[in-house]
Amino acid sequence: MAETSIVKKETVICYRCREAGHKKLECPKKFDIQHMTMEECEEWMQQMALDKDIEELLENQKNEEDFPVSNE
Numbered sequence: 001m002a003e004t005s006i007v008k009k010e011t012v013i014c015y016r017c018r019e020a021g022h023k024k025l026e027c028p029k030k031f032d033i034q035h036m037t038m039e040e041c042e043e044w045m046q047q048m049a050l051d052k053d054i055e056e057l058l059e060n061q062k063n064e065e066d067f068p069v070s071n072e
């Protein structure tokens with residue numbers, strides 16, 4: 001098999017930073033706020049806050065295993 005490998009490489013172009021070789025989702029500048037739109041930035045910050053909330057929630061759940069149910 002002496003086939004010259006002229007593989008037509010599919011070039012992906014990142015929609016975020018316009019660089020070739022990776023997709024938007026794999027963008028190394030994903031968390032670079034400078035490359036975010038206002039909307040994305042807000043979304044990102046909300047996600048960060050959400051993650052923190054969940055962390056705190058789990059932390060609280062650990063402490064309050066016997067959560068009092070006041071529903072009579």
Ligand SMILES: [Zn+2]
Nearest residue numbers: 014017027028
């Ligand atoms: Zn990129």
